[in-house]
Amino acid sequence: MSSGSQGKYRPGGAVITLPDPDQMPTSHDQKGTIQWRTGSHKYPNFEIEFIGANPEDTDDCRILAGSDTAPVVLKLNFVGEYSYKVRQLNEKKDRSLLRESGVTAFRVQSCSSCYP
Numbered sequence: 001m002s003s004g005s006q007g008k009y010r011p012g013g014a015v016i017t018l019p020d021p022d023q024m025p026t027s028h029d030q031k032g033t034i035q036w037r038t039g040s041h042k043y044p045n046f047e048i049e050f051i052g053a054n055p056e057d058t059d060d061c062r063i064l065a066g067s068d069t070a071p072v073v074l075k076l077n078f079v080g081e082y083s084y085k086v087r088q089l090n091e092k093k094d095r096s097l098l099r100e101s102g103v104t105a106f107r108v109q110s111c112s113s114c115y116p
Contacts, residue, residue: 033073037066038066047063049063049084051085055077087099088100
């Protein structure tokens with residue numbers, strides 16, 4: 001690994017699951033999800049730590065663990081603005097070698113025109 005690539009992170013990506021168009025929900029009770037996965041073989045384990053509230057429940061500063069075989073999936077039950085950071089851990093989960101991202105923010109909002 002060259003010294004110029006240390007500390008750099010690849011941009012994140014979103015996983016969006018499209019509903020079956022023949023079986024669209026008929027109410028606004030249907031919630032979406034957000035999913036985090038890792039594409040790193042060197043750091044196959046990760047944690048998502050919310051800074052304050054999270055969109056699934058009322059727990060503050062929630063930490064969710066994931067891996068290359070078990071993504072983190074969160075239901076989007078509450079609208080609002082949320083912030084989190086990511087910790088990536090090697091296969092032995094050695095915390096002395098973890099990589100931590102800066103804070104990332106996102107917004108969950110309702111879509112009243114999304115349903116018939």
